[in-house]
Amino acid sequence: MELTIVNVQINSIVGRMSYHCDLLFRVIDIKMKDGKKIAVLYGEDLRLMADSPFEDLVPIDPDQRSRISEEYRSLEEQSFELFQQDIHLLRQKQEYQATHGYNQEMSIFQIPGRVLHLDGDPNYLKKCLDLYEKVGLTVYGVHCYEKDMPSQVVPLIEKYRPDILVITGHDAYTKSKGLKSDLNAYRHSKYFVKTVREARRKVPHLDQLVIFAGACQSHFESLIHAGANFASSPQRVNIHALDPVYIVAKISYTSFMEQINVWDVLRNTLTGEKGLGGIETKGVLRTGMPYKPITEE
Template sequence: MDVQVNSIVGRRSYRCDVLFRVIDIQEKDNEQIAILYGEDYRLIADAPFQDLVQINQEERSKITKEVESLEEQSYELFQQDIHLLREQLDYEATNGYSEDVSYFQVPGRVLHLDGDPVYLKKCLDLYEKIGISVYGVHCQEKEMPYRIGSLIEKYQPDILVVTGHDAYSKMKGKKADLNAYRHSKSFVKTVREARKKVPNLDQLVIFAGACQSHFESLIQAGANFASSPLRVNIHALDPVYIVAKICYTSFMNQVNVWDVLKNTLTGEKGLGGVETKGVLRIGMPYKPINDQ
């Protein structure tokens, strides 16, 4: 079988339930092993060549269309939420529509660290589509704890996303054992380092984790939102929807956890968090500068 780096494959042993991109090929005990990144889910895995099935373009297109349909549904629901949030801001800023005032919005700054450059680009495109200013940084998961301090100092974010790829392995231990996860330990260390810089959960809102990540450890380390309570896979774009909800909520209001999760593609099985304030600030009056 002509499996190469960047080939799209499925795993026979899992009935090809997830599409993977081959990112590396290694030799182990005289056997070729493919290192795999989920094509739509933030999952990392490895598999011997004999377990791989190459996915042809027709099959890939069919699955891609199904995923894109889910993404579009989630985006439309999010747009409805944003419309309601803007109506609420209008009502509050104009004292119940009784005053004719103009105002401006000061949105939060987002720093997004991603272990996958392809997913980072996909997330940055969605941030732009939604209208959120973001600094995107590609960084290998194991390097994140050592880079996060200087990145926070450089960008001074209001919201931090720490994500990439992860996976739980029964062979390495029980679900409670942090060592049984591919990158959860690195995510936890990164959150702890970030909290050394900004301890307050409302001054720096953190989302951390990827597929099957150790949710409890991430929350205990100081994340506001994390994956994955039931150790399920999360979609590549889920962190963006969580961040966007917080960005468009006033800092005077708390973000209801369920309101944040309901329009993600994964939902409460793969994502969870604690009560958190929004980061949007309203200013007035808005006086546009006219060119003379």
């Protein structure tokens, strides 16, 4: 056991013996509590934050990490394929409508919404930005610690003028701190709620600024009441790191003339309705014609 303690350091990938190493975590801080070393952990695939005594931690080598993560990679690939099918159908529908049932030859162009993504974890932000690029969206990504988000969000909105705002990072519900209805029993939900409220003071209309907010086990009801269009986590379950991207992409590629059915947004996420929810929301995509490539005079 001493070897385990010596080998765990900042950025180590670990599992928790008390949970049979069911999830992978990254050590982001080490602190002392009541004379014992405590590791502060961020989930590698799930947006979960936790504390753990050192004696409960097991270092995970690259081979073990690959095996444990294989299931998540498979789910990510499946979600991406389903999302691509959705986007293909949406584009076909938009092209059909723009050309009056393919009866007129017109070249169209599309302008997806502008996205601002605030993330409390720089590693997750990079993963999300990579996926945004893969699905063809340009996104302004900002790493911002959860507690700083309420003071930073309005200046960032003024700078980037987004159509969609993502507020996420890490969170967790701690039973010993209170009931699930108590906002103070959550790591970062109160900061997410404050950030949503500040954003709504700046842009009150739900369809002028679409907001996704929350992380693992976040206080869903408070986030929705604060003004989020979509949030986590109705059943206080963990959500996957990339779930916000699929929600944002669906909104970005849906016409502003159409209302999005909530289930249509959630069905291709990795977590589904237990971890994610929302309200009816309009898309943000705008279609124009004719398409004229930019050329030098």
